[in-house]
Amino acid sequence: MTQAMEVKTLRIDGVDVSARADQTILEAARENNIAIPTLCHLDGLSDVGACRLCLVEVAGTNRLFPSCVTRVEEGMQITTSTDRLQKYRRMTLELLFAERNHVCSVCVSNGACELQALGQSQGLTHIEFPYRFPQLPVDASHERFTLDHNRCILCTRCVRVCGEIEGAHTWDVMGRGEKARVITDLDQPWGTSESCTSCGKCVEVCPTGALFDKSDVGTRARKHPEFLTYLNEMRGGQS
Amino acid sequence: MISVEELDQIAETVRTERAQGRHQINVCVAAGCLALHSDTLKGALAERAQSSGISCQVRGVGCMGLCSAGPLVSVEPGAILFQKVKPEDADRVLDSLKAPPAKQHTDLRQTPFFKRQFNVVLENSGKIDPENIDEYIAEGGYRALFHALIEMTPAEVVQEVASSGLRGRGGGGYPTGLKWGTVAKAHGTIKYVICNADEGDPGAFMDRSVLESDPHRVLEGMTIAAYAVGASKGYIYVRAEYPLAVKRLERAIREARRLGFLGSKICGTTFEFDIEIRIGAGAFVCGEETALIASIEGMRGTPQPRPPYPAQSGLWEKPTLINNVETFANVPPIVRRSGAWYSAMGTPKSKGTKVFALTGQVKNTGLIEVPMGVTLREIVFDIGGGMPEGRKFKAVQTGGPSGGCIPEQCLDTRVDYESLKEVGSIMGSGGMIVIDDTSCMVNVARYFMEFCMSESCGKCIPCRAGTAQMYDILQRITRGQAGERDLELLIDLCDMVSATSLCGLGQTAPNPVISTLRYFKQEYLEHIHAKRCVAGECRMAATQAARS
Amino acid sequence: MQAPSRKPALPSEDKRWRIVNGTMRRHGYARDALIETLHTVQQSFGYLDKQSLKFVAASLHVPLSRAYGVATFYHFFTLKPPGKHACLVCLGTACYIKGAAALVAQAEKTLGIECGETTPDLKASLLTARCLGSCSLAPLVVYDGELIGNEDAVHLQGRLEGWMGS
Numbered sequence: 001m002t003q004a005m006e007v008k009t010l011r012i013d014g015v016d017v018s019a020r021a022d023q024t025i026l027e028a029a030r031e032n033n034i035a036i037p038t039l040c041h042l043d044g045l046s047d048v049g050a051c052r053l054c055l056v057e058v059a060g061t062n063r064l065f066p067s068c069v070t071r072v073e074e075g076m077q078i079t080t081s082t083d084r085l086q087k088y089r090r091m092t093l094e095l096l097f098a099e100r101n102h103v104c105s106v107c108v109s110n111g112a113c114e115l116q117a118l119g120q121s122q123g124l125t126h127i128e129f130p131y132r133f134p135q136l137p138v139d140a141s142h143e144r145f146t147l148d149h150n151r152c153i154l155c156t157r158c159v160r161v162c163g164e165i166e167g168a169h170t171w172d173v174m175g176r177g178e179k180a181r182v183i184t185d186l187d188q189p190w191g192t193s194e195s196c197t198s199c200g201k202c203v204e205v206c207p208t209g210a211l212f213d214k215s216d217v218g219t220r221a222r223k224h225p226e227f228l229t230y231l232n233e234m235r236g237g238q239s
Numbered sequence: 240m241i242s243v244e245e246l247d248q249i250a251e252t253v254r255t256e257r258a259q260g261r262h263q264i265n266v267c268v269a270a271g272c273l274a275l276h277s278d279t280l281k282g283a284l285a286e287r288a289q290s291s292g293i294s295c296q297v298r299g300v301g302c303m304g305l306c307s308a309g310p311l312v313s314v315e316p317g318a319i320l321f322q323k324v325k326p327e328d329a330d331r332v333l334d335s336l337k338a339p340p341a342k343q344h345t346d347l348r349q350t351p352f353f354k355r356q357f358n359v360v361l362e363n364s365g366k367i368d369p370e371n372i373d374e375y376i377a378e379g380g381y382r383a384l385f386h387a388l389i390e391m392t393p394a395e396v397v398q399e400v401a402s403s404g405l406r407g408r409g410g411g412g413y414p415t416g417l418k419w420g421t422v423a424k425a426h427g428t429i430k431y432v433i434c435n436a437d438e439g440d441p442g443a444f445m446d447r448s449v450l451e452s453d454p455h456r457v458l459e460g461m462t463i464a465a466y467a468v469g470a471s472k473g474y475i476y477v478r479a480e481y482p483l484a485v486k487r488l489e490r491a492i493r494e495a496r497r498l499g500f501l502g503s504k505i506c507g508t509t510f511e512f513d514i515e516i517r518i519g520a521g522a523f524v525c526g527e528e529t530a531l532i533a534s535i536e537g538m539r540g541t542p543q544p545r546p547p548y549p550a551q552s553g554l555w556e557k558p559t560l561i562n563n564v565e566t567f568a569n570v571p572p573i574v575r576r577s578g579a580w581y582s583a584m585g586t587p588k589s590k591g592t593k594v595f596a597l598t599g600q601v602k603n604t605g606l607i608e609v610p611m612g613v614t615l616r617e618i619v620f621d622i623g624g625g626m627p628e629g630r631k632f633k634a635v636q637t638g639g640p641s642g643g644c645i646p647e648q649c650l651d652t653r654v655d656y657e658s659l660k661e662v663g664s665i666m667g668s669g670g671m672i673v674i675d676d677t678s679c680m681v682n683v684a685r686y687f688m689e690f691c692m693s694e695s696c697g698k699c700i701p702c703r704a705g706t707a708q709m710y711d712i713l714q715r716i717t718r719g720q721a722g723e724r725d726l727e728l729l730i731d732l733c734d735m736v737s738a739t740s741l742c743g744l745g746q747t748a749p750n751p752v753i754s755t756l757r758y759f760k761q762e763y764l765e766h767i768h769a770k771r772c773v774a775g776e777c778r779m780a781a782t783q784a785a786r787s
Numbered sequence: 788m789q790a791p792s793r794k795p796a797l798p799s800e801d802k803r804w805r806i807v808n809g810t811m812r813r814h815g816y817a818r819d820a821l822i823e824t825l826h827t828v829q830q831s832f833g834y835l836d837k838q839s840l841k842f843v844a845a846s847l848h849v850p851l852s853r854a855y856g857v858a859t860f861y862h863f864f865t866l867k868p869p870g871k872h873a874c875l876v877c878l879g880t881a882c883y884i885k886g887a888a889a890l891v892a893q894a895e896k897t898l899g900i901e902c903g904e905t906t907p908d909l910k911a912s913l914l915t916a917r918c919l920g921s922c923s924l925a926p927l928v929v930y931d932g933e934l935i936g937n938e939d940a941v942h943l944q945g946r947l948e949g950w951m952g953s
Contacts, residue, residue: 049544050699052739064738069544084738091735095704128728129708154697163850172852173539173697174859176522178707180697185851186837187859195851271921274934306923442880444920479826479863480919520822520861523917537821538853539860598881598922605923636880672880672922686883690917696860 010076025067025078026054036080037089037118040155041068042205044228046164048156053089053118056080064088089122098129099178100136101150102208109209112222115153116208134178141191145203145213149181152210157225158182158202165231170196182210201227241498242507243385246376253377261294262336263315267365268299269451270444270483271605276326277310283326284312284333293333301452303365305352306605313365320347351621352603357584359592360568361608364452369487372494375455381500383574387463388506391574396467397423400570402578404590409435409526409563410638410667411743412589412656418560421550422468425558430470432512433554434461435531435563436477436484439523440639441690443670445594446564448606450477450484453568454491458514460567462500463574465512468560473514476531479521488516523640523694527742528553528561530696541696542742563668565594585611589655593666597623599673600630609654616650619673630675634758638667640687640694641747643754644680663754665747679774680759681766685713687751695744702745705736709752716763719770719779726767730756795845798838803831807839811846818847821857825864834865862917870905870912872931872950874898874943879918881925890926891915893940897947911950 006021012029019028024047029036039051049066056067059077067080079085096102096115104110136149156173159182163169170193174183184193203211205225213221257263266272266281278299285297303311308322312332321332347353358364367374375381387396401416422430434457438446450457461473477485492514495501503511517535524530525540532554534540553559569591573581582590589611595618598604602624609618615635619625626632634644643664645652652658656666674683692706712729715721733749733756740746756763765771770779794816797804810827814820824847828839835858844854858864876882876891891902894913898906905912921927924936930946 048698049741052699052701052741055739066544066741070546088735088739091731092700092739095700095708098708099704130711132707132711153700154703169850170852172850172856174856175697176524176539176860177693177695177697178703180703183852183855186840186855270919271923274921274924274927274936306921309923438920439917441878441883441918442922443918444922447920480916517823518826519863520826521863521917522861534822535819537817537819537823537849537857539856596920596922598925599884604881639880670880672884674884678884686880694917 008072008074008076010072010074010078012078013080019072021072023072025056025065025070025072025076028072029067029078029080034080036067037122038068039114039118039153039207040157042157042161042225042228044165044225044232045157045160045205048160051153051155052092055085055088057082057085086122090124093119093122093124094127094129096153097124097127098131100134100152101131107151107209108212108217108221109151113209114207132178136181139190140214141189142193142196142198143191144198144215145190145200145211147182147184147190148210148212150210151208152182153208154180154182155207156182157205157207158211161201161205161228165228166197166199166201168195168197168199171202241500246381246385249373250377250379253373256296257315261296262317264288264295264297264332265300265313265315265365266297267301267303267309267311268369269302269448270481271302271306272309272311273483275310280310280312280324280326280329283329287329287333291330291333293336295333295336298368299370300366301364301369302361302448302606304356304361304606305347305603307603308347308605311365318348322347352605352607352624355613355617355622356608357592357610358608359572359581359584360449360456360565360594361452361606362572363456364448364606367453369452369454370490372455372491372498375453379575380455380571381459381498383571384459384462384500385506387466387574388508388510393423393467393469396463396574399574399578400467403569403573403581404578404585405566405569405573405581406589406656407562408565408569408593408668410440410641410665412666415562415566418550418562419464419467421548422470422558422560425551427558429472429557430468431554431557431559432461432465432468432470432473433531433535433559433561434473434475434567435526435528435561436475436481437519437526437531438478438481438564438668439526439694440641440668440670442596442598442636442672443639443668444596445606445669447478447481447484448596449564449568449594450481451487454484454487455495456568456571457488457564458491458495458501460570461514462505462512463570464560464562464567466510468558470560471511471513473512474517474535474554475514476517476519476525476535478519485516485518492516522696523690524696524742524744527744530742531561532559539696541698542744544741565669586653586655588657589666593654593669595669595671597671597673599636599671600626600675600677601673602627611655612653614651614653615645618654618671619650623673626673626675630677632673633676633678634674634680634683636664636672636674636683636751637670638665638750639670640690641665641743641750642667642670643750644674644683644758645754646758649758663750663757665750677774677776679717679772679776680755680762681713681772682717682774682776684752684755685710685717688713688748691744691748695748699739699741699745701736702740702742702748705732705740706745706748708732709736709749713752716766717772717777719766719777721767723767726763795842798842804842806831807843808846811843816847818849821847821849821854822861825854825858829864834868836866867905868909870909872911873914873929874911874947874950875914875916875929876902877916877919877921877925877927877929879916879920879922879925879927881922882918882927885925887926889940890928890938890943893943894947897944898951906951910953911947 055064139147529543530540
């Protein structure tokens with residue numbers, strides 16, 4: 001872009017900040033060390049605004065805005081952590097925990113799980129909603145990786161990284177509503193997928209124990225989604 | 240290329256034919272009457288007329304509105320309407336051409352069902368043959384298009400629509416003129432016009448009826464819109480459940496192309512526009528603008544966060560105008576007669592008329608069109624004829640799964656966007672279902688929540704997981720397995736799901752619960768505490784478990 | 788959108804593949820023709836199987852997982868062969884208020900299957916619809932495309948038993 005990017009000034013949680021016009025509220029906040037919880041967002045992938053954890057309040061309207069996809073505007077007054085927002089965030093996390101079968105103590109990602117960490121940081125002490133206990137399979141057909149639907153939160157990071165970065169588009173979502181599930185190719189065992197390059201990017205970006213490397217079982221292995229920012233920089237794309 | 244003079248000529252020919260003193264026997268061939276075999280009836284009438292040497296024209300026409308009395312047959316001139324006509328009644332209908340009609344066929348047009356209505360959108364419904372463009376032209380069709388293209392600038396068309404006060408008839412009520420203006424001003428040489436005919440609300444069939452009865456009106460409205468905003472391509476997104484509407488639209492598009500109302504050099508000007516039909520595949524969420532766009536692009540119909548709005552970046556990221564069927568159907572009369580004429584009807588904030596599908600436990604069911612501002616009581620008790628024998632009114636449901644249930648004490652509410660919102664419902668697309676005391680209101684809420692749960696696209700968490708939890712709670716209440724805490728959770732979820740969901744489906748999914756809680760909380764409490772369903776609809780499974 | 792340089796061969800000699808191909812050609816093999824093409828496949832073959840999804844995905848250059856995701860998103864598409872007869876109960880609000888739930892229960896009992904299923908002998912499928920838009924005739928059932936209004940459980944049972952006996 002030859003034209004100099006316009007700069008906007010706005011206020012987040014009482015702090016005056018400036019941001020480029022093409023930046024989102026989330027980017028502006030994080031640049032200024034204001035933490036907004038996220039789950040479906042990942043630096044380096046497109047944003048879908050699906051998890052609703054990053055909703056913020058904007059003065060002058062009752063509507064809540066997903067900070068990951070809302071661009072900054074001049075004079076915006078944003079609050080990122082009101083009682084109302086915190087209540088909604090806790091409920092969102094509770095809904096996720098109750099939706100499938102999240103049992104941290106027996107999960108490969110115990111201690112290295114973004115959902116678990118968010119539960120802790122948002123002060124979640126117990127799950128008010130009854131667990132729905134859907135019967136979901138585990139796919140261990142791939143020689144290196146495992147897919148456990150019981151721990152999937154449908155953030156679609158795997159779908160996006162596979163389509164946008166690896167370019168294989170092995171993953172997508174089938175069905176809809178509470179019956180939605182991530183799939184490889186024609187909903188076939190992962191190990192039989194013709195399009196999968198076994199690159200492992202999906203595993204690295206998965207925030208929970210839904211996708212894991214078989215060799216990591218029992219090691220509490222942390223995942224390393226930072227590779228995305230690096231890849232994008234090397235490709236000359238957005239940082 | 241057709242000229243205005245030729246248009247006049249077509250209209251004149253149709254009128255002369257009609258004026259030759261020949262009777263016309265009009266048989267409704269819209270889906271409702273067709274399901275009652277009105278096509279067979281039409282055949283029988285034509286055959287009997289021929290064999291007995293009676294000179295008359297037997298035509299298929301669109302919906303006459305009073306679907307509960309179908310198959311409907313009208314005889315012109317004379318404006319006599321026959322109800323529940325069977326093929327064996329053919330002779331009796333034909334006899335009426337000579338003598339006054341038989342007594343069992345009283346003239347329904349004089350009943351409140353018809354007299355209390357005012358038709359703009361439905362002005363041709365039940366009068367013209369939807370499969371014959373000449374008949375639409377004879378009623379003044381495509382005049383508005385000529386007028387707009389030849390005598391108005393695009394900006395003037397936008398201004399005329401804005402001055403009419405027309406608001407989106409799909410349910411949102413967004414000012415149509417404002418929407419058109421935004422798309423017209425959006426940068427870009429490629430723009431699209433989309434007609435949303437994905438009529439998803441259960442209990443709503445306004446759009447189906449308009450498309451089946453008067454398809455050219457929608458095409459004309461879309462073409463005028465395209466001229467106003469600068470679009471050259473249009474799509475009509477129709478539900479797969481409406482095969483007859485698709486068939487009539489396809490035919491109408493072919494006929495319109497033939498006469499140069501679609502294609503290049505429309506009406507002899509340089510304006511180009513064409514329309515393609517896209518058939519939905521059974522997803523309620525595709526009624527949401529961004530999901531509909533995704534579906535036309537051949538993808539899963541999941542909504543996208545707005546902004547950007549389709550007016551700036553819609554189909555294939557181009558500026559896109561989306562209006563629903565009824566909105567477009569209002570456009571030709573507005574352009575033909577003027578925005579001022581239209582805005583003289585209705586209330587200060589809701590102008591014009593609204594089409595409703597009146598169904599449920601009410602005597603007269605069918606399609607009606609009333610000026611904005613009439614009361615719900617007039618609709619249910621005058622036009623609808625009130626409750627069937629022995630039934631007691633409980634509520635009227637408007638707005639489908641995004642709406643609410645309005646109780647007896649609010650029946651004097653006027654039909655306009657704001658008033659319906661105040662009483663906890665919405666205008667919606669026009670479904671109006673009358674509920675009597677044999678229906679349990681908790682179960683009605685459960686029904687709609689089941690709908691929203693299984694129609695949720697699954698993208699955002701509040702809608703996907705929240706509707707499932709709400710459904711579970713409602714299920715427990717109707718089974719007598721719920722406690723006080725469940726009700727608190729339900730209320731919390733209503734607030735959270737409506738505030739945080741990504742699209743309109745999730746944001747409005749709690750409405751049926753909120754409105755039944757507002758007016759029928761006692762029923763919820765009786766289910767929870769006394770394990771009793773006053774309507775007798777719910778089976779309380781676990782009275783013993785609850786006691787222990 | 789550019790037409791793919793090489794198109795996959797038709798899966799078999801079956802003439803219906805040419806109809807499917809025709810739809811794709813009419814849309815210039817553009818990716819957005821996916822749903823239109825799946826409609827044609829279902830019209831021609833009665834359902835979408837993996838072979839047809841593979842063929843369509845390859846022809847339109849759509850990833851397999853996306854084709855499958857689309858096919859399972861929309862209720863209208865079915866991935867299982869349908870029964871010889873189809874009974875479709877409308878569950879729109881007007882039909883529900885007038886007792887559609889009892890019709891579903893009766894149909895499930897008579898056929899011994901749940902909604903969305905087909906009898907093991909492939910004689911009948913039981914389907915539900917969100918709303919067919921003929922609400923004045925509620926409750927509504929469609930038997931093999933024939934719409935019956937003001938339906939009751941006794942008539943429904945007779946009709947279904949007729950199918951199962953044939």
